[in-house]
Amino acid sequence: xxxxxxxxxxxxxxxxxxxxxxxxxxxxxxxxxxxxxxxxxxxxxxxxxxxxxxxxxxxxxxxxxxxxxxxxxxxxxxxxxxxxxxxxxxxxxxxxxxxxxxxxxxxxxxxxxxxxxxxxxxxxxxxxxxxxxxxxxxxxxxxxxxxxxxxxxxxxxxxxxxxxxxxxxxxxxxxxxxxxxxxxxxxxxxxxxxxxxxxxxxxxxxxxxxxxxxxxxxxxxxxxxxxxxxxxxxxxxxxxxx
Amino acid sequence: xxxxxxxxxxxxxxxxxxxxxxxxxxxxxxxxxxxxxxxxxxxxxxxxxxxxxxxxxxxxxxxxxxxxxxxxxxxxxxxxxxxxxxxxxxxxxxxxxxxxxxxxxxxxxxxxxxxxxxxxxxxxxxxxxxxxxxxxxxxxxxxxxxxxxxxxxxxxxxxxxxxxxxxxxxxxxxxxxxxxxxxxxxxxxxxxxxxxxxxxxxxxxxxxxxxxxxxxxxxxxxxxxxxxxxxxxxxxxxxxxxxxxxxxxxxxxxxxxxxxxxxxxxxxxxxxxxxxxxxxxxxxxxxxxxxxxxxxxxxxxxxxxxxxxxxxxxxxxxxxxxxxxxxxxxxxxxxxxxxxxxxxxxxxxxxxxxxxxxxxxxxxxxxxxxx
Numbered sequence: 001x002x003x004x005x006x007x008x009x010x011x012x013x014x015x016x017x018x019x020x021x022x023x024x025x026x027x028x029x030x031x032x033x034x035x036x037x038x039x040x041x042x043x044x045x046x047x048x049x050x051x052x053x054x055x056x057x058x059x060x061x062x063x064x065x066x067x068x069x070x071x072x073x074x075x076x077x078x079x080x081x082x083x084x085x086x087x088x089x090x091x092x093x094x095x096x097x098x099x100x101x102x103x104x105x106x107x108x109x110x111x112x113x114x115x116x117x118x119x120x121x122x123x124x125x126x127x128x129x130x131x132x133x134x135x136x137x138x139x140x141x142x143x144x145x146x147x148x149x150x151x152x153x154x155x156x157x158x159x160x161x162x163x164x165x166x167x168x169x170x171x172x173x174x175x176x177x178x179x180x181x182x183x184x185x186x187x188x189x190x191x192x193x194x195x196x197x198x199x200x201x202x203x204x205x206x207x208x209x210x211x212x213x214x215x216x217x218x219x220x221x222x223x224x225x226x227x228x229x230x231x232x233x234x235x236x237x238x239x240x241x242x
Numbered sequence: 243x244x245x246x247x248x249x250x251x252x253x254x255x256x257x258x259x260x261x262x263x264x265x266x267x268x269x270x271x272x273x274x275x276x277x278x279x280x281x282x283x284x285x286x287x288x289x290x291x292x293x294x295x296x297x298x299x300x301x302x303x304x305x306x307x308x309x310x311x312x313x314x315x316x317x318x319x320x321x322x323x324x325x326x327x328x329x330x331x332x333x334x335x336x337x338x339x340x341x342x343x344x345x346x347x348x349x350x351x352x353x354x355x356x357x358x359x360x361x362x363x364x365x366x367x368x369x370x371x372x373x374x375x376x377x378x379x380x381x382x383x384x385x386x387x388x389x390x391x392x393x394x395x396x397x398x399x400x401x402x403x404x405x406x407x408x409x410x411x412x413x414x415x416x417x418x419x420x421x422x423x424x425x426x427x428x429x430x431x432x433x434x435x436x437x438x439x440x441x442x443x444x445x446x447x448x449x450x451x452x453x454x455x456x457x458x459x460x461x462x463x464x465x466x467x468x469x470x471x472x473x474x475x476x477x478x479x480x481x482x483x484x485x486x487x488x489x490x491x492x493x494x495x496x497x498x499x500x501x502x503x504x505x506x507x508x509x510x511x512x513x514x515x516x517x518x519x520x521x522x523x524x525x526x527x528x529x530x531x532x533x534x535x536x537x538x539x540x541x542x543x544x545x546x547x548x549x550x551x552x553x554x555x556x557x558x559x560x561x562x563x564x565x566x567x568x569x570x571x572x573x574x575x576x577x578x579x580x581x582x583x584x585x586x587x588x589x590x591x592x593x594x595x596x597x598x599x600x601x602x603x604x605x606x607x608x609x610x611x612x613x
Contacts, residue, residue: 017613054453056611080455090450094263095256106252107454148450 005158005190006068006078007032008053013062015048022048024213025062030192030206032068035181037204037221038194039233045213046194047087050163053192054084068158080108083157085148087164087194093137097128100136100151108155115154122150125180142173149177153184160184162193166200178203198233209236245463249456253464257438261468271434271469275426275476279483282422283415293376295319296339298330303350305391309361310345312387318379334366341365341376353391416491419484420576421569425539427477427503428565431510432517432535433528434469439518439607440527449611458607462600466511473507484576494575498582502571505592509564510535512599519606538563545569567591 008030015023022045030036038046051057052064055075066078091100101122105115123129126146131139136147145165152160162181166174178200181191193204201207202221209216209224216236217224230236261267297310313319322339333339342364349359363380365373439461442448451461484490492499514531521527540546542556543565549557560566567588574580574588582589 051611055609056449056452058610058612082453084450084453086446086449086453088446088449090446090448092256092260092447093445095259099256099259103252103256104454106255107249107456109246109248152450 004033004069005188006066006073006081007190008159008192009065009067011063011065013049013052013059013064015045015052015057015059017048021213023052023059026210026213026215027062028208028215028218030190032190033188034190034205035203036190036192037201037207038192038210039196039198039201039207040194040210041196041237043212044210046196046210047163048213049210050084050161050192050194053159054082054161055079056084066159078159080155081158082161083152083155083159084161085145085152085163085165087167089144091136091144091148091151094135096133096135097123097139097147098132100147101154104151104154110155118154118156119150122153125183126150127176140173142169142176145169145177146173146180149180153180156188158189160189160191160193162191164194164196166195166197198237201233207233209233211237244457245459246457250460250464250467253456253461254467257465257468260438261472267434267437267472270430271472271476272479274430275480276483278426279419279422279480280487282425283419283483283488293319293341293372294339295321296330296333296342297321297323298326298328298342298344299323300326300347301345301349305350305353305359306345308390309349309359309387310343312383312390313343316379316383316386318376330362330364334364337366340369340372359391415488416577417573419488419490420572421543421545423477423480423484423503424506424543424565424569424572425545426480427473427507427568428510428539428543429535430476431469431473431507432514432531434473435465435511435514436517436521436527436531437524438465438469439515440521440524443522444524452609452611458604458609462515462604462607465515466508466600469511470504470507473511474504477503477507490576492576493579495579495581498580498585499572499575502568502575502585502589502592505589505596506564506568506571509592509596509599512596512603513564516599516603516606519603539565542566543569561591562595564592564595567595 010026010028010030012025012027013023014021014025024045026045026049038049040046048057052059064075066073066075095103098119101115101119105119110118120129123132126149128143128146128150131143136144139147149162149165160181165181166177169177181193182203184191195201204221206219207221207224208218217228219227221233225231225233225236228236230239261271295313297313299306299310310321310323314321319341321343324333330342330344333342344362344364346360346362349361353359365376367373439448442451485492513534517530517534518527521530538560542549542552542560542563544560545565549560549566552560570588571580571585571592574585578584
């Protein structure tokens with residue numbers, strides 16, 4: 001029997017960076033196996049939130065709890081199951097697509113046979129087969145993001161954290177990135193991604209609206225809009241901004 | 243601590259690819275050692291072999307000419323006679339000569355009558371190091387001249403016969419070239435690794451890397467390995483050039499020498515890594531590594547100034563610097579043929595420094611991106 005992917009619960013998480021309160025007592029529940037969107041304008045605290053989930057930053061107060069099928073999992077145990085792709089460029093410009101995949105294969109110690117099959121499938125899905133020998137520094141913005149995504153997807157993580165994966169990506173590539181994520185989630189993976197494109201919220205199973213480090217609201221996109229009485233998420237933030 | 247060799251190798255393989263694709267690193271690792279060795283080997287030659295010496299012979303006798311010849315036959319001086327109209331000091335003023343020898347009138351007559359012949363040697367005191375060397379040659383020349391002019395065989399007087407062990411010819415190249423290996427490895431090793439971790443911070447890859455299961459010790463080990471191979475190749479080049487180009491004899495055991503080299507290279511690389519881990523910025527790391535690599539290797543290793551003659555504070559301070567210990571080993575093995583037993587102290591000091599540096603690099607290596 002297959003249990004659903006792990007979920008994450010934040011309990012009043014607060015984080016101050018320098019003089020900025022990046023997150024202010026944020027409590028929320030990321031249900032396992034769903035595609036979650038964190039939506040908010042620049043500087044809302046999206047990156048800080050994702051970095052805390054990835055274990056790269058530690059909350060000043062509050063707690064982050066991982067659980068699977070009702071049982072809590074210590075961070076040390078879940079860490080190998082988490083994949084994270086940052087917003088800033090973080091691949092090696094002088095390594096090719098294939099070399100990046102091999103590097104991640106070795107870091108996660110995937111068996112060769114499994115790797116051969118998976119990497120081909122991922123390259124195909126991302127339409128990067130023809131570019132396997134091209135260096136990351138010479139890829140277009142969209143291809144770069146797709147390469148990063150398939151690198152972290154290689155070991156079939158349970159939790160996938162993506163920080164603005166679609167920013168600076170042309171509409172066609174954005175579409176492809178979304179297809180990639182949908183193909184991979186399907187109940188086996190908890191995906192948490194941030195975006196400042198409000199129109200992408202509707203593609204998520206759940207959305208969390210973040211502004212100035214505070215959680216405004218959260219829920220299913222349709223129901224949430226209804227509850228907030230707004231035609232779009234853009235309008236919500238425009239209203240809040242006033 | 244869980245250490246996964248496969249992950250360390252993955253980092254090492256990635257580093258090898260970086261090195262092979264970065265002409266700067268390759269040139270630094272392979273070209274710089276040879277360039278430095280050839281430059282310093284030829285330039286820093288403390289034996290002055292062809293010193294221009296202007297000679298003003300006011301005496302014009304057989305004896306005065308013979309006296310001047312003593313200088314040229316020593317092999318160190320090239321004599322250039324000049325007429326008496328020119329003031330001797332003008333040669334030094336215009337830096338056209340390193341020294342001026344003035345043989346006074348009646349030089350020959352005085353010698354013949356058993357008195358002292360008089361001659362004057364003017365030296366340029368502004369060039370301290372050269373003058374010091376010339377003075378040391380002068381003692382030998384005076385000795386030869388005295389023997390030549392002595393009317394009677396010298397009486398039985400105590401005589402000191404000096405024999406220089408290990409470097410019979412007192413060739414400064416023999417002394418400097420093995421020491422240069424210390425300077426080159428000490429500087430190069432630190433420079434090579436100082437960039438690596440800082441670069442990952444700067445180009446953002448550290449954030450991605452830290453979110454994977456890789457551990458600090460694996461990153462440190464994986465980064466040490468390829469740079470070790472690169473530095474060792476550079477060291478072999480230096481060794482071969484020392485032997486083949488400069489003809490420096492190697493009297494010791496190769497096992498001892500290469501063991502010590504490996505330990506010293508690792509210490510230099512670990513120092514660079516520690517800098518890189520702490521600095522997080524390439525520019526800062528570069529500056530720190532230049533200072534902490536170059537200064538100890540050049541000034542505090544005994545390369546130029548002997549450790550024994552340093553002020554007390556520095557004598558103890560050098561103990562925490564790896565170049566000082568490797569200098570002792572390098573000179574000992576090359577010229578004296580010292581073995582493990584004789585070098586136990588410097589070797590264990592190097593090992594201790596190694597352990598401390600690597601431990602610090604791993605401990606300071608943060609697994610998060612907190613500022």
